[in-house]
Amino acid sequence: MPEMTPLAAGLAIGLGAIGPGIGVGLGVAKAMEAIGRNPEATGTLFLPLIIGLAFAEAIAIYSLIIAFLLFGKV
Numbered sequence: 819m820p821e822m823t824p825l826a827a828g829l830a831i832g833l834g835a836i837g838p839g840i841g842v843g844l845g846v847a848k849a850m851e852a853i854g855r856n857p858e859a860t861g862t863l864f865l866p867l868i869i870g871l872a873f874a875e876a877i878a879i880y881s882l883i884i885a886f887l888l889f890g891k892v
Contacts, residue, residue, distance in 0.1 A: 831881050
């Protein structure tokens with residue numbers, strides 16, 4: 819069914835971006851709450867926050883790669 823390939827690629831990137839988007843939003847919100855309560859903890863929170871955001875964004879990139887593979891552009 820080649821006519822369903824664009825739909826599958828669109829769903830792959832669309833659904834694959836929902837989870838990381840929510841995760842990044844929640845992660846940053848909680849980090850900002852923690853910094854607001856305890857400003858001295860900024861240095862302690864920074865590295866784990868950046869690593870967590872990178873892992874969440876990696877999932878979105880994987881879904882983009884899957885969408886490209888479905889289209890056969892890679």
